Amino acid sequence: xxxxxxxxxxxxxxxxTKSTSIRDGEANIKIxxxxxxxxxxxxxxxxxxxxxxxxAEADRQDxxxxxxxxxxxxxxxxxxxxxxxxxxxxxxQKMDSNRMRQVFKRHVLLGEIQSDFALAKM
Amino acid sequence: MRELSLHxxxxxxxxxxxxxxxxxxxxxxxxxxxxxxxxIRDNGRGIPAEKLNKLTDPxxxxxxTRRVGLGLSLLAAAAERCDGKLAxxxxxxGGTKVxxxxxxxxxxxxxxxxxxxxxxxxxxxxxxxxxxxxxxIDGEEFILDTRELKKELxxxxxxxxxxxxRLGKNVRTSxxxxxxxxxxxxxxxxxxxxxxxR
Numbered sequence: 001x002x003x004x005x006x007x008x009x010x011x012x013x014x015x016x017t018k019s020t021s022i023r024d025g026e027a028n029i030k031i032x033x034x035x036x037x038x039x040x041x042x043x044x045x046x047x048x049x050x051x052x053x054x055x056a057e058a059d060r061q062d063x064x065x066x067x068x069x070x071x072x073x074x075x076x077x078x079x080x081x082x083x084x085x086x087x088x089x090x091x092x093q094k095m096d097s098n099r100m101r102q103v104f105k106r107h108v109l110l111g112e113i114q115s116d117f118a119l120a121k122m
Numbered sequence: 123m124r125e126l127s128l129h130x131x132x133x134x135x136x137x138x139x140x141x142x143x144x145x146x147x148x149x150x151x152x153x154x155x156x157x158x159x160x161x162i163r164d165n166g167r168g169i170p171a172e173k174l175n176k177l178t179d180p181x182x183x184x185x186x187t188r189r190v191g192l193g194l195s196l197l198a199a200a201a202e203r204c205d206g207k208l209a210x211x212x213x214x215x216g217g218t219k220v221x222x223x224x225x226x227x228x229x230x231x232x233x234x235x236x237x238x239x240x241x242x243x244x245x246x247x248x249x250x251x252x253x254x255x256x257x258x259i260d261g262e263e264f265i266l267d268t269r270e271l272k273k274e275l276x277x278x279x280x281x282x283x284x285x286x287x288r289l290g291k292n293v294r295t296s297x298x299x300x301x302x303x304x305x306x307x308x309x310x311x312x313x314x315x316x317x318x319x320r
Contacts, residue, residue: 008292012275012279012285012288012289012292033247035131035135035243035247036135037132037192037193037196038192040123040128040131040132040135041123041128041196045128045131045236045239045240045243046239048242048243048246048247049239049242049243049290052242052243052246052283052286052287052290053287055283055284055287056283056284056286056287059284065246065247065283066247067135067243067246067247067248069135069139
């Protein structure tokens, strides 16, 4: 029991080539999960993992996920910012995995801003 | 923080902010000697000497968005609560090494928690940074080295959420296996009957 075995790697590699998704395309949407100490303590990791699952399911090449530090609004963490080319960036507050899934399905995929969870327009 | 893996995520983010491009994460458990050590090494720009002895003061921070910095303070408190300590060393050529020790069986020690989620989060948010994660329980080791993965799979493969998701699951399974191996009766004999946390 050491390392990931070569077989594991191969399996993962096969899936990569299947999904043909070496992501060269331009990013239309950027989702930022704020990961400062405050965000992490408030549950940003669960938000990130929910987002990752949704991304894996949606298989869209034009969405980028990034993490960033604290933006100074610790009381409303976990915060998630959704930026797209067409509309102004929206900061969502007090996120959890369910809220993240909803924001991803509605706002990111369909363009409907979820104003119930929004903290601010930027 | 409820899990040590969240502390790890937090401290690694410090290293990323310091401009590191390779970060080593070691989690070492020895139940025979009753300790748990977490070592996080980065090759970032390091910490200026005048700040080094004030690191765990929550009112010392390099950030500009607010005036408090809690990451290292919280980890120091968590370690000291478990009869352990936090040590931070800075290399001459930059780079920072954070070592936190815990008494393994201490009643106040938080569980290690979901390291797979921590690693997946790090990989997802920082595709340009390499991570070498070693988890050892009583001498049995699990190693995840993204430099090797990138060599094997191609440079951009670790940017695909699907791959990271699968890799996360893979890490979780491997860690469970590592734990159950360490918990086998023969191994438990060696460890004076102590079982591992889940």
